[in-house]
Amino acid sequence: MRPVFHHAPPTALVRQLARWLPPGADAPRQDVAERLGQWLNVKETIALHTAQASVAAAGAAAARRARPVDGADLHTTLQAELQRVRSVLSQSILARDPGHQPDPNDLDTEFAFFHQRLNDQQRRMELSVDALRGHVRQRLAQSTPQHAQLAVLDEQMEQLFGGREQRLLTGLPAFLKARYQALRRAAAAASTHDSPPDLAWLRGFESDFEQALLAELDLRLQPVTGLIESLET
Template identity: 35%
Template sequence: MVPPPQGPAKRTSLSGPALVRILARFGETEVLASEQPLADRLSQWLGWTDAIALSTVLSAPAASMAAAAGARTNGADEAQRGLELRSALSKAIACDALLAPAKRALRGAALAQARAQVPETPEMDADFALYRQCYLALQQKMESDIGDLRTRLRSRLAVQSAPMAKLATLDAAMERSLAARERSLLGTVPGLLGAHFERLRKAAKAAQAELEAQADATKQAEAPTQAPTAAPAATPAADTPAGAAAQSPADRGAPGPQAWLDTFRKDMQSVLLAELDVRFQPVEGLIAALRAR
């Protein structure tokens, strides 16, 4: 029996973090799910000193200890603290003056802050350096605030019980081992956004040039039909074909020149929120451990 012809390898759809899926969509690339087990992939991120440190923590017996009076908690207060921090960081992303859509009305001090932060330049001449600086600042805020909460949660776990104290020690070791790799990977995100920024601007310039070319062609095609000595028509110019050709792209329902930048701002907010999800995963795990003790 002749075996069936071998076709292309079957592609596995990516079901990982939203951050990876969004960035892959922006770059119009297909990211395949890894066939390696998680433990094998994780081992590639750890140096031999990190592996020894983690092995030492895992092999050490949980030391018996007595919880301090009043130190035990059901985790509800820390869960609330986590919700408040996540809400505050999400609000910082959504309300950042640079990322607010151009159509959003800003008043008072917010308007003054936005004008100071965003120089008035033509939309096509927008500088990505401003957005890169904004992204890095929000990244730093997430890393700092979430790191502080993670440290606090470990200290709360350490006084609950011996197994919880061991979990806190393991989390601290994992954070030290993976921090450099995490910072390196997340540090590439602004560069990927910069490429997305340029693709959107290039497409917008091409679309605008095409509209202008169509408008010029329409005017040239209609010019010979107009008699030089003809009296001005009583009908308003907007009701004539020539008047229609003179309308702006926005009047004809086409996106305005700033639409691409508004799209980029929303996309950048989506990436920041997706990164927030990734950064918050260890915190959610520690909170779950506190509530399940």
């Protein structure tokens, strides 16, 4: 099994964050294989190479089973589970506290409220998506030899890249804080003595905040989505 890397289109999260960059700023563009290569040290590269034996063994074990699980039925089942998890997490992200009233005289505390909300949602996403991904791999291992190999390969890739992905996602609060401060400054600059600043900008930030979290959810679900879509081929 030889993975083919190419210039992948940016994810929704990357596009969202790129729109918040100052004028003239641009994110570096790199080939996917080039970027992944920077994430692997010598020890991890050897581990990835030796993982081929585990992949081959998984395929051989699946081939010895007399009756593999039907791929079409499995696809339907797992697709429904994916949509359920996506729906539950999306609803949680968009849920707002109807009793919360921002204090215009303490807007620093207001961002702390968003930061806590972000931490809570990221924990929910991590727990739910990790559980779903493990479940999908278990079900794929019961299907064809090719899908059993894919399940083992995905597990190896998660071990190699999962930690780095989590560390990158911990940088999201810094982007959100910069966006919060930029909107706050713009609102203050546009206000006059006759028209004090209102909190319309804060409502706009809350929408940006939710869209960024929905984009993060889409990013986290991409490996699971790919595993399930493999059952269509």
